[in-house]
Amino acid sequence: MHPVILILLAAVVIAAVLGLASMARGPAGEPDEARMRRLLVTGLAILLAINVAMAGFGWFTVVNSDEADDAGYIANQEDVLDRLAVLELRLQALESTVSSGDSAPAQGDRIVDALDSVIVRRSPGGEVLARLSGGTGIDVSYCMSRREAGQYWCEIRTPEGETGWVPRTLIEPPPALSGARGG
Numbered sequence: 001m002h003p004v005i006l007i008l009l010a011a012v013v014i015a016a017v018l019g020l021a022s023m024a025r026g027p028a029g030e031p032d033e034a035r036m037r038r039l040l041v042t043g044l045a046i047l048l049a050i051n052v053a054m055a056g057f058g059w060f061t062v063v064n065s066d067e068a069d070d071a072g073y074i075a076n077q078e079d080v081l082d083r084l085a086v087l088e089l090r091l092q093a094l095e096s097t098v099s100s101g102d103s104a105p106a107q108g109d110r111i112v113d114a115l116d117s118v119i120v121r122r123s124p125g126g127e128v129l130a131r132l133s134g135g136t137g138i139d140v141s142y143c144m145s146r147r148e149a150g151q152y153w154c155e156i157r158t159p160e161g162e163t164g165w166v167p168r169t170l171i172e173p174p175p176a177l178s179g180a181r182g183g
Contacts, residue, residue: 125149
């Protein structure tokens with residue numbers, strides 16, 4: 001809560017308590033019915049003031065929260081659009097390979113030949129899913145444009161059809177990073 005709003009709310013509550021206390025005493029010869037009526041009207045006025053202060057704070061919160069939500073939504077939308085663009089390019093490449101009817105094997109992505117094996121993980125830096133030997137052909141779905149666990153990660157599909165994550169440096173040729181945000 002904004003400090004100015006807190007101070008205003010505290011001032012309204014303190015004024016309400018002091019006003020009710022002074023109204024409860026009233027003049028010495030005043031009848032009880034008149035004192036109760038004055039107390040009721042004062043209490044309602046104080047409740048109205050508290051409600052107005054709370055409505056002002058609610059308006060302040062709504063106005064200031066829209067900007068942050070829009071920024072997160074736009075960044076997330078850009079990330080999704082970037083991923084879709086990468087997938088569309090890969091789909092076009094696959095369609096052209098299929099339509100050409102070429103019988104030669106496609107030169108796709110693969111694990112670096114010089115490595116004995118590579119660990120495929122369930123998530124970037126997560127638990128082990130599988131091991132692939134060097135030179136194994138893979139399909140790269142997406143490469144993150146921000147670092148996690150100290151490196152860029154690519155989502156891949158193994159020849160067995162499992163989907164997992166490996167560091168980008170272990171794939172040849174190195175795939176392009178996806179997304180608008182840098183790491």
